[in-house]
Amino acid sequence: MRMAGPLGVFAVVLIFIVFAAMNGSQRVTVDLGVLVLYRVPVTVVAFGGLFTGMVVMLIAGVQSDLKVRSILRHRLETEDREERALIDRTQQELFPSELNVADEDDEEAGGVLS
Secondary structure: OHHHHHHHHHHHHHHHHHHHHHHOOOEEEOOOOOOOHHHHHHHHHHHHHHHHHHHHHEEEEHHHHHHHHHHHHHHHHHHHHHHOOOOOOOOOOOOHHHHHHHHHHHHHHHOOOO
């Protein structure tokens, strides 16, 4: 499964190379509405379409990713608040610091300072 991503990329590149080799001499006219380009190689049109599709998917993916991150951040903040509300205030430190140990020793000695 680790090789699925690289194999997919390799397959797309291979298909593009074969397409470019088979259609390298083909020329087309591209009408962009406000601009008409004559004698544009088919491979440039195909690569431009592939690149445009990747950019569109990147933009859509970023928007979706930001939305999911926002939802998860809100959920994490809510869970953190709930956990802080449920903390038992009578818990003792598992590994008390040296300062806390000294305070407890003073209390056990009857409050007399040495």
